[in-house]
Amino acid sequence: MKCALPRRALRALSLATAVLACCTAASAAAETTIGIANFGPHPALARTIAGFKDEMTKAGYVDGKTVHYVYSDANFTPGLIPQTLAQIVSQKPALILTVTTPVAQASVRNVSDRSIPLVFSQVTNPVAAGLVPDWQHGSDRIVGSASVTDYDAVLSFAKKVFPQAKSFGVLYNAGEVNDVAAIDSLKTAAAKAGLKMLATSVDSTIDVPQRTGTMKGADFFYAIGSNLVQSSLPAVASVTDRMKMPILSAEHELIRKGNIIAVAYAPSYESQGAHAAQLALQLLKGVKPSSLAIYRPQPSDYLALINRQKLAQLGMAVPASFEKCQCFVN
Template sequence: MLGKLLGRLVAGTALVASCAAGAQEPVVVGIANFGPHPALDQSVSGFKQELARLGYVDGKNVRFVYSDANFTPAMIPQILNQIEANKPSVILTVTTPVSQAAITSVSDKRIPLVFVLISDPVAAGLVPNWNQGGPRFVGSASAMDYDAVLEFARQIFPDAKKFGVLYAPGEANDVVAMKSIEGAAKRAGLALQAVSVDSAIDVQQRTQMLSGVDFVYAIGSSLVQSSMPALASVTDRYRIPILSAETELIKKGVVAVSYAASYQVQGAHAARLAAELLKGRKTTDLAPIKPGRKDYAALISRKKFAQLGKPVPAAFEHCNCFVD
């Protein structure tokens, strides 16, 4: 009897040991962000939510390692090194500066990299073309359809003849965006006044150069979007509405209208690519994803239009796009 009991105990112990040995550690997914900002945070949130939908649930079979550079370029290599030290199976890089730095800062070339919120990954040197991922990178591009943006601008600002744009010449995304906007402006029959900004300190002064425009289009620039309150403090004085490529600040009364591809959806696109890489596919097996028109949405602030003394066109009165 005692022998049978000992036999069962040994067998039970062996079973527990076997289960423990077979238990898998959670997959580590790194997230390297340029800094805390509503737009960037939405993409990270969309990335995590879509991974969970695909079966990679935080705290169960996946562990996220997050770090950001607080919008300080010199800190980017450091945060990437911290993430790499956790031996991630894939790393999400948010914005162009972080993604470009990852090529040299992430020394283990076996770790696949997924970018998000990059206007042109080809120009940024991350992928060879729009049909194939690079040897280390694939991702979700935020390439805007500026013809669609300005078509919308003509509808929401029907009397507009001229618009202004601030951009950072040191950011690859901004340079690419401006080339596309110039062409779209000509096709839309709108005059464009572009003003370069080198740092956040310059924003208020440079925005004054746009005093004669009918609206300002705030592109999805890290520098411009992080300085939106300063930009709006000037445009409000001139009663110039802002059309933004970022959706969060309209809810805070900073801008009058936004029209953009959802940052959350862009993060979800990146998650689908990351899931394929976690299954063993290579970055070169996949292609970058661009947002389609179905991913775009408009938000309008009646309160801001009234504050600026501008009417909301009657064509929008029944749209499901007002935030107030």
């Protein structure tokens, strides 16, 4: 048996359905899709992405309400990056955040839709990486927030933490362009700071303990943001501990996890993501990447972390000027 509705009720129902469909369409249209292409799952990179999202939220891009994030990573496999980007592009994003140098480089090559603006983060030197023409301008495709280190600021901080220091040791991979560039900049900063730098090249992790041992007499060891050096820090510490030499790291991760690093000083990952978001907001408004400058970390972006237990084990005290810094991991 069929139940017939009055003609007036049918008209009202049709109107309500139309209004609901219109509102739903408007809601879908208001939601912006933003892609996030990451090299792989890692706590530091996750904090960069969190900083990006937090800054976007402040600007009204609320996850699940006004913005939909499409995330994909290559599990640290360079050959999978094109596939990662293709998955994101298929969702028709309004913008793509690329995290790390390899992903940023691949995005310029592989994202053929030039209407999709690209913004990078966690790229040490975008000029040397061929992403942008100079530090004052993005390219016609991409702009972003660099993670380049201000070595003048680092060594100024080091002299405050280690006030008696006259020299420091550093390892680097001579076969890595970024490492060589870092050493050149660090050498200039060391001369300005009045510190002697003992730099030693290392080709593989196997050589790390022996090469570290050649730095006997240095007042501290500075671990640059090198893949080889950072992954070898437990081996470095096995030697520097015997020499009562503290490690100052350009990365924060290891100092949070254990009792290897004495001090870490570097731009926070969250700030790097936040500054990438500020550039992304300009791109979403239609500003061209080439009209924006690359963001370089400022002193306010740097985060200091100090392991008091490690310093005590090495027979060192925390300078009085740091006692109230709220920068201790234990």
